Amino acid sequence: MSNPNVTLPNHYILQIIAIVEDLGIPTDAWLSHLGVNPDKSEESLVTMPWSTFRQLLLDAGRFSNDKALGLMIGERLLINTHGILGYAALSSGSARQIVQLLERYLVLRTDLVTMETSERDGALWLHFFENRPLEDVRRPITEAIVLAVRNILDFTTMGTCDIREVTFPFEGDEKLAENVFRCPVAYNRERAGFSLPLESIDIPLKMANTVSFQEALKVCQQELDQLPAATTWSARIRRLMLQSRHGFPSLEMTARRFHVTPRTLHRRLIDEGTSYRAVLEGVRHQLSIRYLENGQMTIQEISFALGYSDIANFRKAFKRWESVPPSEYLNSRDP
Structure with a gap:
């Protein structure tokens, strides 16, 4: 289940609106119609329905008559x-x-x-x-x-x-x-x-400041710890799995990470129409594709990295996901 909302810094939204305003196009009626009312002095994150954000971008692209809208936005994000x-x-x-x-x-x-x-x-x-x-x-x-x-x-x-x-x-x-x-x-x-x-990439940078970096890193981690509260439970678990460098956490360890009981976590995932196993399957599927396309790991290494004790089980799972064994996947994608 996809999160029906999108969360972005308010400043990013303002840049999209500014591109339209710079063309001399009035924006009040347009934003009112979309239900977007950004505070130009506000630096916090804003959450809006995905459908609203999508329409904001589509409209901005149409108003500017320019397919390079993404590059125009990116240039402003210094x-x-x-x-x-x-x-x-x-x-x-x-x-x-x-x-x-x-x-x-x-x-x-x-x-x-x-x-x-x-x-x-x-x-x-x-x-x-x-x-x-x-x-x-x-x-x-x-x-x-x-x-x-x-x-x-x-x-x-x-x-x-x-x-x-x-x-x-x-x-x-x-x-x-x-x-x-x-x-x-x-x-x-x-x-x-x-x-x-x-x-x-390892050349020392002139503006490096170890103390400032460590302090900023602490704040980043604090914000990361607080961020999941506004997302679905499945998204929180998926993010935790993707960030894990030493195997996927069990349901019990995941529940402990979020300060709930395994039973509560299971029930909340059921309420979202999914399960811990389904989220894990989705992450494994996503990572298996990336590992195969990267070409740096053998099928056995990928199987191990994804937590399969038997390579045959990985092959069965991959065939269930993609209808072909992993050894044939890349060949099947060739024109």
Whole structure:
């Protein structure tokens, strides 16, 4: 079950509205019709129905008559628009530390995508995955988030860690995007993301401040601990599983993490039309696809990483998800 709401910093919403206002288009009637009433002095998070946010983006794109709406939004999302997360990035010691920070705490700014990393061919790749079907606003949302993350790295590294390549899994204007990202951009690829050269991601940054970084990190963690209260239980558990680096927590350990009994947690998931097992299956399915497409792990290693004691059980589960065994999955996707 997808969360029917979306939570974003109020400042992000203001940037979308500002793009329309800059075109000389009155916005009062439009926003009133949508039921959007942003406080221009408010810096907190705002929650609105997904359908409202989607329509806000669709309307903004139509008003501007520009398919590059996502790039226009992303250009406005500079490091000082990201609150404590931006401050932590400013104090980071290296590009690698910034990437690790964003991988864990990007959810403080948006719950629409998850960022993950992988290393290959001398580069660190940042991958962005949808947390929900983004439908017909997939392009502006993804372009805006990827560009916003790039802006953070560009400012903090002062050009010492230039991105090498940007990719998106949909059609777009490569020439315009390359002017914005200042590097090669390719559309219609497998996934959204960009790469950083491994030889430069550990270069010490001039603005590094260990004390400030640690203090900012504490605040980020506090905000992360408080954030799940506004989301569904299934989303909270899914996020916990994806953040786990040492196997998936059991139902009992998950319940303890959220200070409820296993029986209460089970009942709340049932109320949402799901179960702990179903959430775990969904996470395993998602990660299995990513691991296979990444090409860095054997099927046996993937099976172990996903918590299967027997590789045969993983093969059966994967065939149930994708109708083909994992060994045939990538071949089945070839044109």
